[in-house]
């Protein structure tokens with residue numbers, strides 16, 4: 466308790482002396498990000514838990530400027546990312562790339578100055594324009610979950626007899642309350658530069674390709690490909706584990722991953738989880754996607770409701786490669802989406 470109170474006071478002092486217009490919810494203890502240098506000048510930024518950042522970002526430090534790929538789940542998270550970036554470079558961020566429209570990759574866009582180019586697929590712009598992204602089930606569920614998380618943490622803090630565990634819960638409560646405060650300041654901000662299939666940035670010797678390879682996790686995923694460094698930044702088209710399917714084209718996703726495989730890379734910086742080099746992960750994920758599509762389609766054809774299909778769809782044969790699969794069942798948000806895609810196809814769209 467004492468330690469937390471002290472951290473809070475020193476945070477307040479920093480706030481008073483330092484930045485003039487810090488967005489709400491940025492006060493935190495310790496670093497919010499760890500920057501893993503994957504190859505010279507290319508970093509994978511992963512949240513430490515000190516703030517709710519949700520997705521990863523990737524940082525490309527060029528001769529004269531910095532490119533940020535994805536910018537986390539809130540204005541506070543993106544603002545703190547910009548602060549902590551000063552630990553690795555003093556060059557200015559001139560470009561942001563959104564791999565897709567989801568809140569945990571694009572809801573930090575508003576903190577960047579008007580002179581910063583925000584690049585994304587045309588579909589990503591469409592979804593962030595007018596706040597459409599914030600109306601989608603993925604973000605609505607996330608937002609609705611934060612007050613519940615806060616209430617739950619408060620209950621557990623009251624019930625916890627162990628001082629160390631109590632302090633951990635109190636830190637988690639502070640993180641959740643910060644997150645809620647920052648979500649209240651959200652102004653979804655679309656890319657101001659868009660592409661349909663491909664764009665290449667040249668920064669000194671570095672080539673940065675932005676590629677749309679087909680529909681997958683959303684209708685507008687782009688990957689960022691650095692051919693010289695043999696790195697690909699994949700957003701949620703390919704993560705270290707399973708990706709959510711709330712806005713996906715699960716039936717088209719494996720073919721899009723086949724296109725990804727044609728690029729010459731050795732390192733993947735995913736939107737969630739640690740960087741990896743094992744390309745067999747792509748095969749495992751394609752096999753999962755094909756089976757989830759087949760299994761859910763079969764249940765739908767039998768007249769099973771989406772709710773029941775979400776409980777019954779059995780993907781347990783994939784649990785060796787995806788340990789979060791503990792038994793039958795697939796997240797309802799993904800099953801609902803598969804039902805929607807099948808229905809739309811049936812109506813000829």
Ligand SMILES: [Zn+2]
Pocket residue numbers: 565567570682701
């Ligand atoms: Zn996503």
